[in-house]
Amino acid sequence: MVTKNELKYIRRLNNKSERIKNNQFVVEGEKSIKDFLSSDYKLKKLFSTHPEDFNLYEITEKISSSQLKQISFLKSPNKHLGLFEIKNKELKKDSQYILIDSINDPGNLGTIIRSAEWFGFKQIICSKNSVDCYNPKVVQASMGSLSRVDIIYTDLIEFIKNEKIPIYGTSKDGKSILEFSNNINTGLWIFGSEANGISNDISELCESFYSIPKSNKDILTESLNLSTSVSLIIGYLKFFNRS
Amino acid sequence: MVTKNELKYIRRLNNKSERIKNNQFVVEGEKSIKDFLSSDYKLKKLFSTHPEDFNLYEITEKISSSQLKQISFLKSPNKHLGLFEIKNKELKKDSQYILIDSINDPGNLGTIIRSAEWFGFKQIICSKNSVDCYNPKVVQASMGSLSRVDIIYTDLIEFIKNEKIPIYGTSKDGKSILEFSNNINTGLWIFGSEANGISNDISELCESFYSIPKSNKDILTESLNLSTSVSLIIGYLKFFNRS
Incomplete structure:
Protein backbone atom coordinates (compact mmCIF):
# COMPACT_ATOMS: atom_id res chain seq x y z
CA MET A 1 0.00 0.00 0.00
CA VAL A 2 1.29 3.39 -0.94
CA THR A 3 1.06 5.84 1.95
CA LYS A 4 -0.01 9.48 1.92
CA ASN A 5 3.49 10.40 3.00
CA GLU A 6 4.98 8.61 0.01
CA LEU A 7 2.66 10.48 -2.34
CA LYS A 8 3.66 13.76 -0.72
CA TYR A 9 7.33 12.83 -0.92
CA ILE A 10 7.12 12.25 -4.67
CA ARG A 11 5.39 15.59 -5.26
CA ARG A 12 8.19 17.26 -3.33
CA LEU A 13 10.73 15.86 -5.81
CA ASN A 14 9.60 18.65 -8.11
CA ASN A 15 12.01 20.79 -6.06
CA LYS A 16 15.72 20.61 -6.71
CA SER A 17 16.58 20.88 -3.00
CA GLU A 18 14.42 17.83 -2.22
CA ARG A 19 15.99 15.86 -5.05
CA ILE A 20 19.46 16.65 -3.78
CA LYS A 21 18.56 15.90 -0.16
CA ASN A 22 17.13 12.51 -1.12
CA ASN A 23 19.42 11.82 -4.08
CA GLN A 24 16.41 10.75 -6.13
CA PHE A 25 14.46 11.91 -9.15
CA VAL A 26 11.33 10.91 -11.05
CA VAL A 27 11.09 9.22 -14.44
CA GLU A 28 7.65 8.60 -15.97
CA GLY A 29 6.27 6.39 -18.71
CA GLU A 30 7.23 2.91 -19.85
CA LYS A 31 9.69 3.91 -22.57
CA SER A 32 11.67 6.40 -20.49
CA ILE A 33 11.79 4.08 -17.48
CA LYS A 34 13.09 1.26 -19.70
CA ASP A 35 15.76 3.61 -21.06
CA PHE A 36 16.93 4.43 -17.53
CA LEU A 37 16.80 0.74 -16.52
CA SER A 38 19.16 -0.07 -19.41
CA SER A 39 21.60 2.60 -18.27
CA ASP A 40 23.79 2.85 -15.19
CA TYR A 41 21.05 4.68 -13.27
CA LYS A 42 19.55 2.66 -10.44
CA LEU A 43 15.80 2.25 -9.93
CA LYS A 44 14.88 2.55 -6.25
CA LYS A 45 11.12 2.20 -6.47
CA LEU A 46 8.43 1.84 -9.10
CA PHE A 47 4.85 3.03 -8.67
CA SER A 48 2.68 1.44 -11.28
CA THR A 49 -0.90 0.86 -12.32
CA HIS A 50 0.35 -2.10 -14.43
CA PRO A 51 3.22 -3.78 -12.50
CA GLU A 52 3.19 -6.72 -14.92
CA ASP A 53 4.76 -4.48 -17.61
CA PHE A 54 8.05 -4.53 -15.70
CA ASN A 55 8.20 -7.66 -13.57
CA LEU A 56 10.15 -5.89 -10.82
CA TYR A 57 7.76 -6.80 -8.06
CA GLU A 58 10.22 -6.47 -5.16
CA ILE A 59 10.51 -2.74 -5.66
CA THR A 60 7.10 -2.09 -7.21
CA GLU A 61 4.12 -0.58 -5.47
CA LYS A 62 0.85 -1.09 -7.28
CA ILE A 63 -1.14 2.14 -7.32
CA SER A 64 -4.49 3.22 -8.68
CA SER A 65 -4.93 5.58 -11.62
CA SER A 66 -6.19 8.29 -9.28
CA GLN A 67 -3.09 7.92 -7.08
CA LEU A 68 -0.88 8.12 -10.17
CA LYS A 69 -2.68 11.32 -11.12
CA GLN A 70 -1.81 12.77 -7.73
CA ILE A 71 1.93 12.11 -8.05
CA SER A 72 2.48 12.48 -11.78
CA PHE A 73 4.09 15.57 -13.26
CA LEU A 74 2.53 14.82 -16.65
CA LYS A 75 -0.76 16.10 -18.02
CA SER A 76 -1.63 12.59 -19.12
CA PRO A 77 -0.05 10.24 -16.56
CA ASN A 78 1.40 7.16 -18.19
CA LYS A 79 0.97 3.98 -16.08
CA HIS A 80 4.38 4.02 -14.38
CA LEU A 81 6.43 6.40 -12.26
CA GLY A 82 9.93 5.40 -11.20
CA LEU A 83 12.18 6.83 -8.52
CA PHE A 84 15.78 6.65 -9.68
CA GLU A 85 18.98 7.43 -7.83
CA ILE A 86 20.92 10.48 -8.96
CA LYS A 87 24.30 9.31 -10.19
CA ASN A 88 27.73 10.86 -9.98
CA LYS A 89 28.99 11.99 -13.34
CA GLU A 90 32.49 12.74 -14.41
CA LEU A 91 33.52 14.95 -17.24
CA LYS A 92 35.06 12.95 -20.08
CA LYS A 93 37.87 14.44 -22.13
CA ASP A 94 36.67 15.14 -25.65
CA SER A 95 37.61 17.14 -28.74
CA MET B 1 -12.47 49.44 -14.11
CA VAL B 2 -12.06 45.88 -15.26
CA THR B 3 -15.04 43.76 -14.24
CA LYS B 4 -15.08 40.23 -12.87
CA ASN B 5 -16.92 39.15 -15.98
CA GLU B 6 -14.15 40.51 -18.17
CA LEU B 7 -11.53 38.62 -16.18
CA LYS B 8 -13.58 35.43 -16.54
CA TYR B 9 -14.03 36.05 -20.26
CA ILE B 10 -10.27 36.28 -20.82
CA ARG B 11 -9.62 33.05 -18.92
CA ARG B 12 -12.19 31.34 -21.14
CA LEU B 13 -10.16 32.32 -24.24
CA ASN B 14 -7.90 29.41 -23.31
CA ASN B 15 -10.55 27.29 -25.08
CA LYS B 16 -10.65 27.13 -28.85
CA SER B 17 -14.45 27.15 -28.97
CA GLU B 18 -14.55 30.41 -26.98
CA ARG B 19 -11.93 31.99 -29.24
CA ILE B 20 -13.92 31.06 -32.31
CA LYS B 21 -17.22 32.22 -30.81
CA ASN B 22 -15.74 35.60 -29.91
CA ASN B 23 -13.25 35.83 -32.78
CA GLN B 24 -10.56 36.94 -30.33
CA PHE B 25 -7.31 35.63 -28.89
CA VAL B 26 -4.77 36.69 -26.29
CA VAL B 27 -1.27 38.05 -26.86
CA GLU B 28 0.95 38.78 -23.85
CA GLY B 29 4.07 40.81 -23.24
CA GLU B 30 5.27 44.09 -24.72
CA LYS B 31 7.35 42.65 -27.54
CA SER B 32 4.74 40.22 -28.87
CA ILE B 33 1.96 42.81 -28.62
CA LYS B 34 4.10 45.30 -30.56
CA ASP B 35 4.71 42.63 -33.22
CA PHE B 36 0.96 42.07 -33.61
CA LEU B 37 0.30 45.83 -33.62
CA SER B 38 2.71 46.19 -36.56
CA SER B 39 0.91 43.46 -38.48
CA ASP B 40 -2.56 43.33 -40.01
CA TYR B 41 -4.04 41.91 -36.79
CA LYS B 42 -6.34 44.31 -34.97
CA LEU B 43 -6.06 45.06 -31.24
CA LYS B 44 -9.49 45.16 -29.61
CA LYS B 45 -8.51 45.80 -26.02
CA LEU B 46 -5.38 46.10 -23.93
CA PHE B 47 -5.19 45.23 -20.23
CA SER B 48 -2.08 46.72 -18.77
CA THR B 49 -0.31 47.48 -15.52
CA HIS B 50 1.74 50.11 -17.42
CA PRO B 51 -0.57 51.74 -20.03
CA GLU B 52 2.04 54.43 -20.72
CA ASP B 53 4.17 51.82 -22.57
CA PHE B 54 1.67 51.81 -25.41
CA ASN B 55 -0.20 55.10 -25.45
CA LEU B 56 -3.41 53.46 -26.65
CA TYR B 57 -5.59 54.83 -23.88
CA GLU B 58 -8.91 54.58 -25.70
CA ILE B 59 -8.81 50.81 -25.73
CA THR B 60 -6.65 50.30 -22.64
CA GLU B 61 -7.89 49.19 -19.25
CA LYS B 62 -5.41 49.75 -16.45
CA ILE B 63 -5.26 46.71 -14.22
CA SER B 64 -3.36 45.77 -11.09
CA SER B 65 -0.58 43.17 -11.00
CA SER B 66 -2.83 40.81 -9.09
CA GLN B 67 -5.57 41.15 -11.72
CA LEU B 68 -3.00 40.48 -14.44
CA LYS B 69 -1.96 37.35 -12.57
CA GLN B 70 -5.57 36.17 -12.63
CA ILE B 71 -5.94 36.49 -16.40
CA SER B 72 -2.43 35.73 -17.63
CA PHE B 73 -1.56 32.39 -19.20
CA LEU B 74 2.13 32.95 -18.39
CA LYS B 75 4.03 31.78 -15.33
CA SER B 76 5.52 35.24 -15.00
CA PRO B 77 2.90 37.70 -16.29
CA ASN B 78 4.46 40.47 -18.30
CA LYS B 79 2.74 43.89 -17.76
CA HIS B 80 0.40 43.73 -20.76
CA LEU B 81 -2.26 41.41 -22.15
CA GLY B 82 -3.91 42.24 -25.47
CA LEU B 83 -7.09 40.90 -27.02
CA PHE B 84 -6.65 40.70 -30.78
CA GLU B 85 -9.15 39.85 -33.47
CA ILE B 86 -8.68 36.57 -35.31
CA LYS B 87 -8.04 37.36 -38.95
CA ASN B 88 -9.04 35.59 -42.12
CA LYS B 89 -6.11 34.03 -43.89
CA GLU B 90 -5.82 32.91 -47.44
CA LEU B 91 -3.42 30.37 -48.79
CA LYS B 92 -0.80 31.95 -51.00
CA LYS B 93 0.53 30.09 -54.01
CA ASP B 94 4.17 29.13 -53.45
CA SER B 95 6.82 26.77 -54.78
Missing part, protein backbone atom coordinates in the same frame (compact mmCIF):
# COMPACT_ATOMS: atom_id res chain seq x y z
CA GLN A 96 34.23 18.82 -29.06
CA TYR A 97 31.96 20.14 -26.33
CA ILE A 98 28.56 21.77 -26.01
CA LEU A 99 28.54 24.41 -23.24
CA ILE A 100 25.31 26.04 -22.09
CA ASP A 101 25.43 29.26 -20.12
CA SER A 102 22.50 30.01 -17.77
CA ILE A 103 19.73 27.96 -19.35
CA ASN A 104 16.45 28.29 -17.43
CA ASP A 105 13.81 26.58 -19.50
CA PRO A 106 13.49 22.87 -18.64
CA GLY A 107 11.81 21.98 -21.94
CA ASN A 108 14.69 23.55 -23.84
CA LEU A 109 17.32 21.64 -21.87
CA GLY A 110 15.46 18.36 -22.37
CA THR A 111 15.20 18.96 -26.11
CA ILE A 112 18.89 19.88 -26.31
CA ILE A 113 19.80 16.61 -24.56
CA ARG A 114 17.72 14.70 -27.10
CA SER A 115 19.35 16.45 -30.08
CA ALA A 116 22.82 16.13 -28.56
CA GLU A 117 22.41 12.36 -28.32
CA TRP A 118 21.14 12.22 -31.90
CA PHE A 119 24.25 14.00 -33.12
CA GLY A 120 26.65 11.86 -31.11
CA PHE A 121 27.40 13.90 -27.98
CA LYS A 122 27.69 11.96 -24.73
CA GLN A 123 27.81 14.96 -22.43
CA ILE A 124 26.72 18.59 -22.14
CA ILE A 125 28.44 21.11 -19.89
CA CYS A 126 26.13 23.59 -18.13
CA SER A 127 26.81 26.59 -15.92
CA LYS A 128 25.94 25.96 -12.28
CA ASN A 129 23.01 28.42 -12.38
CA SER A 130 21.31 26.40 -15.14
CA VAL A 131 18.11 24.42 -14.65
CA ASP A 132 18.66 21.04 -12.99
CA CYS A 133 18.66 18.11 -15.44
CA TYR A 134 16.60 16.01 -12.98
CA ASN A 135 13.73 18.53 -13.06
CA PRO A 136 10.73 16.40 -14.15
CA LYS A 137 10.16 18.59 -17.22
CA VAL A 138 13.76 18.13 -18.38
CA VAL A 139 13.52 14.36 -17.89
CA GLN A 140 10.26 14.32 -19.84
CA ALA A 141 11.46 16.48 -22.74
CA SER A 142 14.67 14.46 -23.09
CA MET A 143 12.54 11.39 -23.92
CA GLY A 144 15.00 8.97 -22.37
CA SER A 145 18.14 10.62 -23.77
CA LEU A 146 19.08 11.86 -20.29
CA SER A 147 19.84 8.22 -19.42
CA ARG A 148 22.61 8.26 -22.04
CA VAL A 149 23.88 11.85 -22.07
CA ASP A 150 25.62 13.20 -18.96
CA ILE A 151 24.87 16.77 -17.90
CA ILE A 152 27.86 18.21 -16.07
CA TYR A 153 27.36 21.37 -13.99
CA THR A 154 30.56 23.29 -13.55
CA ASP A 155 32.15 26.72 -13.47
CA LEU A 156 32.25 27.48 -17.19
CA ILE A 157 35.06 30.03 -16.90
CA GLU A 158 37.31 27.58 -15.06
CA PHE A 159 36.46 24.88 -17.57
CA ILE A 160 37.14 27.08 -20.60
CA LYS A 161 40.43 28.36 -19.21
CA ASN A 162 41.69 24.81 -18.76
CA GLU A 163 40.91 23.79 -22.33
CA LYS A 164 43.36 24.20 -25.17
CA ILE A 165 40.88 23.77 -28.03
CA PRO A 166 39.25 26.70 -29.91
CA ILE A 167 36.39 28.44 -28.11
CA TYR A 168 33.43 29.49 -30.23
CA GLY A 169 30.51 31.58 -29.04
CA THR A 170 27.08 31.72 -30.63
CA SER A 171 25.43 35.10 -30.95
CA LYS A 172 22.91 36.72 -33.28
CA ASP A 173 25.63 39.22 -34.21
CA GLY A 174 28.12 36.47 -35.06
CA LYS A 175 29.37 35.47 -38.50
CA SER A 176 27.22 33.02 -40.43
CA ILE A 177 27.95 29.42 -39.47
CA LEU A 178 28.21 28.80 -43.23
CA GLU A 179 31.47 30.74 -43.13
CA PHE A 180 32.97 28.46 -40.49
CA SER A 181 36.14 27.10 -42.07
CA ASN A 182 38.16 25.72 -39.15
CA ASN A 183 38.33 22.08 -38.15
CA ILE A 184 34.69 21.12 -37.58
CA ASN A 185 35.61 18.27 -35.25
CA THR A 186 37.41 20.29 -32.62
CA GLY A 187 36.01 23.06 -30.53
CA LEU A 188 34.08 24.19 -27.58
CA TRP A 189 30.72 25.67 -28.58
CA ILE A 190 29.03 28.01 -26.14
CA PHE A 191 25.32 28.87 -26.17
CA GLY A 192 23.70 31.52 -23.97
CA SER A 193 20.12 31.99 -22.88
CA GLU A 194 17.53 33.29 -25.35
CA ALA A 195 16.94 36.44 -23.35
CA ASN A 196 20.50 37.43 -22.52
CA GLY A 197 22.90 35.50 -24.72
CA ILE A 198 26.30 34.48 -23.38
CA SER A 199 27.37 36.38 -20.27
CA ASN A 200 30.04 39.04 -20.74
CA ASP A 201 32.84 37.35 -18.80
CA ILE A 202 32.42 34.19 -20.87
CA SER A 203 32.07 36.10 -24.15
CA GLU A 204 35.50 37.59 -23.52
CA LEU A 205 37.01 34.13 -23.72
CA CYS A 206 35.57 33.30 -27.17
CA GLU A 207 37.86 33.56 -30.18
CA SER A 208 34.94 34.14 -32.57
CA PHE A 209 31.16 34.14 -32.74
CA TYR A 210 28.80 32.38 -35.11
CA SER A 211 25.10 32.59 -35.90
CA ILE A 212 22.52 30.80 -37.98
CA PRO A 213 21.75 32.96 -41.01
CA LYS A 214 18.23 34.22 -41.66
CA SER A 215 16.68 33.76 -45.05
CA ASN A 216 17.04 37.49 -45.64
CA LYS A 217 17.85 40.60 -43.66
CA ASP A 218 14.29 41.93 -43.73
CA ILE A 219 12.90 39.10 -41.64
CA LEU A 220 11.77 40.60 -38.37
CA THR A 221 12.07 37.71 -35.92
CA GLU A 222 15.08 38.33 -33.73
CA SER A 223 16.08 34.88 -32.58
CA LEU A 224 15.43 31.18 -32.81
CA ASN A 225 14.38 29.01 -29.91
CA LEU A 226 17.51 28.00 -27.97
CA SER A 227 17.11 24.25 -28.47
CA THR A 228 16.54 24.89 -32.18
CA SER A 229 19.74 26.96 -32.39
CA VAL A 230 21.81 24.31 -30.62
CA SER A 231 20.38 21.59 -32.87
CA LEU A 232 21.06 23.58 -36.05
CA ILE A 233 24.64 24.39 -35.07
CA ILE A 234 25.60 20.86 -33.98
CA GLY A 235 23.67 19.37 -36.90
CA TYR A 236 25.61 21.64 -39.21
CA LEU A 237 28.95 20.70 -37.65
CA LYS A 238 28.19 16.99 -37.75
CA PHE A 239 26.44 16.61 -41.07
CA PHE A 240 25.49 19.49 -43.18
CA ASN A 241 28.90 21.00 -43.71
CA ARG A 242 29.91 18.98 -46.72
CA SER A 243 32.02 21.48 -48.57
CA GLN B 96 7.67 25.34 -51.38
CA TYR B 97 5.35 24.48 -48.50
CA ILE B 98 5.58 23.15 -44.97
CA LEU B 99 2.67 20.82 -44.17
CA ILE B 100 2.06 19.54 -40.65
CA ASP B 101 -0.14 16.53 -40.09
CA SER B 102 -1.91 16.23 -36.71
CA ILE B 103 0.35 18.31 -34.48
CA ASN B 104 -0.91 18.42 -30.88
CA ASP B 105 1.77 20.13 -28.87
CA PRO B 106 1.29 23.92 -28.75
CA GLY B 107 4.92 24.61 -27.81
CA ASN B 108 6.08 22.65 -30.84
CA LEU B 109 3.78 24.53 -33.21
CA GLY B 110 4.89 27.89 -31.80
CA THR B 111 8.55 26.96 -32.19
CA ILE B 112 7.94 25.73 -35.75
CA ILE B 113 6.30 29.07 -36.63
CA ARG B 114 9.35 30.89 -35.25
CA SER B 115 11.79 28.75 -37.25
CA ALA B 116 9.65 28.94 -40.38
CA GLU B 117 9.80 32.72 -40.30
CA TRP B 118 13.57 32.64 -39.75
CA PHE B 119 13.99 30.50 -42.86
CA GLY B 120 11.72 32.63 -45.02
CA PHE B 121 8.36 30.86 -44.96
CA LYS B 122 5.28 33.08 -44.79
CA GLN B 123 2.76 30.31 -44.19
CA ILE B 124 2.42 26.82 -42.73
CA ILE B 125 -0.32 24.40 -43.75
CA CYS B 126 -1.78 22.28 -40.91
CA SER B 127 -4.31 19.47 -40.89
CA LYS B 128 -7.65 20.49 -39.40
CA ASN B 129 -7.17 18.29 -36.32
CA SER B 130 -3.96 20.14 -35.38
CA VAL B 131 -3.64 22.40 -32.34
CA ASP B 132 -5.11 25.87 -32.88
CA CYS B 133 -2.50 28.54 -33.62
CA TYR B 134 -4.32 31.02 -31.33
CA ASN B 135 -3.87 28.75 -28.32
CA PRO B 136 -2.05 30.99 -25.78
CA LYS B 137 0.89 28.56 -25.62
CA VAL B 138 1.35 28.64 -29.40
CA VAL B 139 1.21 32.44 -29.42
CA GLN B 140 3.76 32.54 -26.61
CA ALA B 141 6.20 30.03 -28.14
CA SER B 142 6.05 31.75 -31.53
CA MET B 143 7.53 34.89 -29.90
CA GLY B 144 5.70 37.24 -32.25
CA SER B 145 6.33 35.23 -35.41
CA LEU B 146 2.65 34.26 -35.55
CA SER B 147 1.93 37.90 -36.47
CA ARG B 148 3.94 37.40 -39.67
CA VAL B 149 3.43 33.73 -40.58
CA ASP B 150 -0.06 32.56 -41.55
CA ILE B 151 -1.22 29.18 -40.30
CA ILE B 152 -3.71 27.68 -42.72
CA TYR B 153 -5.90 24.79 -41.55
CA THR B 154 -7.11 22.67 -44.40
CA ASP B 155 -7.78 19.16 -45.62
CA LEU B 156 -4.22 18.04 -46.37
CA ILE B 157 -5.24 15.32 -48.82
CA GLU B 158 -7.30 17.74 -50.89
CA PHE B 159 -4.46 20.25 -50.80
CA ILE B 160 -1.81 17.72 -51.83
CA LYS B 161 -3.92 16.35 -54.66
CA ASN B 162 -4.33 19.81 -56.12
CA GLU B 163 -0.60 20.54 -56.14
CA LYS B 164 1.64 19.68 -59.04
CA ILE B 165 4.98 20.02 -57.22
CA PRO B 166 6.90 17.07 -55.69
CA ILE B 167 5.57 15.74 -52.39
CA TYR B 168 8.14 14.71 -49.79
CA GLY B 169 7.39 12.98 -46.52
CA THR B 170 9.62 12.95 -43.46
CA SER B 171 9.99 9.69 -41.58
CA LYS B 172 12.63 8.06 -39.42
CA ASP B 173 12.81 5.27 -42.01
CA GLY B 174 13.35 7.72 -44.87
CA LYS B 175 16.55 8.29 -46.84
CA SER B 176 19.06 10.70 -45.34
CA ILE B 177 18.26 14.30 -46.21
CA LEU B 178 21.94 14.52 -47.23
CA GLU B 179 21.01 12.36 -50.24
CA PHE B 180 18.34 14.78 -51.41
CA SER B 181 19.35 15.73 -54.94
CA ASN B 182 16.21 17.22 -56.49
CA ASN B 183 15.50 20.92 -56.81
CA ILE B 184 15.74 22.21 -53.24
CA ASN B 185 13.51 25.20 -53.96
CA THR B 186 10.42 23.31 -55.03
CA GLY B 187 8.41 20.88 -52.99
CA LEU B 188 5.84 20.18 -50.43
CA TRP B 189 7.37 18.87 -47.20
CA ILE B 190 5.12 16.92 -44.86
CA PHE B 191 5.83 16.34 -41.17
CA GLY B 192 3.80 14.05 -38.90
CA SER B 193 3.39 13.95 -35.16
CA GLU B 194 6.23 12.63 -32.97
CA ALA B 195 4.14 9.73 -31.73
CA ASN B 196 2.53 8.55 -34.96
CA GLY B 197 4.37 10.08 -37.90
CA ILE B 198 2.46 10.96 -41.06
CA SER B 199 -0.95 9.30 -41.34
CA ASN B 200 -1.22 6.40 -43.79
CA ASP B 201 -3.53 8.03 -46.31
CA ILE B 202 -1.19 11.01 -46.58
CA SER B 203 1.95 8.84 -46.69
CA GLU B 204 0.54 7.15 -49.78
CA LEU B 205 0.70 10.46 -51.62
CA CYS B 206 4.42 11.07 -50.94
CA GLU B 207 6.88 10.33 -53.71
CA SER B 208 9.76 9.75 -51.27
CA PHE B 209 10.69 10.03 -47.61
CA TYR B 210 13.61 11.72 -45.93
CA SER B 211 15.09 11.73 -42.45
CA ILE B 212 17.77 13.52 -40.48
CA PRO B 213 20.71 11.13 -40.10
CA LYS B 214 21.96 10.09 -36.66
CA SER B 215 25.61 10.36 -35.84
CA ASN B 216 25.83 6.58 -35.97
CA LYS B 217 23.48 3.62 -36.09
CA ASP B 218 24.15 2.56 -32.49
CA ILE B 219 22.63 5.68 -31.00
CA LEU B 220 19.54 4.60 -29.12
CA THR B 221 17.31 7.66 -29.23
CA GLU B 222 14.50 7.03 -31.69
CA SER B 223 13.46 10.47 -32.78
CA LEU B 224 14.10 14.17 -32.54
CA ASN B 225 11.64 16.69 -31.17
CA LEU B 226 9.20 17.63 -33.96
CA SER B 227 10.06 21.32 -34.01
CA THR B 228 13.76 20.39 -34.10
CA SER B 229 13.17 18.07 -37.07
CA VAL B 230 11.24 20.70 -39.01
CA SER B 231 13.93 23.30 -38.30
CA LEU B 232 16.75 20.98 -39.38
CA ILE B 233 15.02 19.99 -42.62
CA ILE B 234 14.04 23.51 -43.67
CA GLY B 235 17.40 24.86 -42.48
CA TYR B 236 19.09 22.23 -44.62
CA LEU B 237 16.98 23.05 -47.67
CA LYS B 238 17.47 26.79 -47.30
CA PHE B 239 21.09 26.98 -46.27
CA PHE B 240 23.11 23.99 -45.52
CA ASN B 241 22.82 22.20 -48.82
CA ARG B 242 25.67 23.89 -50.58
CA SER B 243 26.86 21.06 -52.79
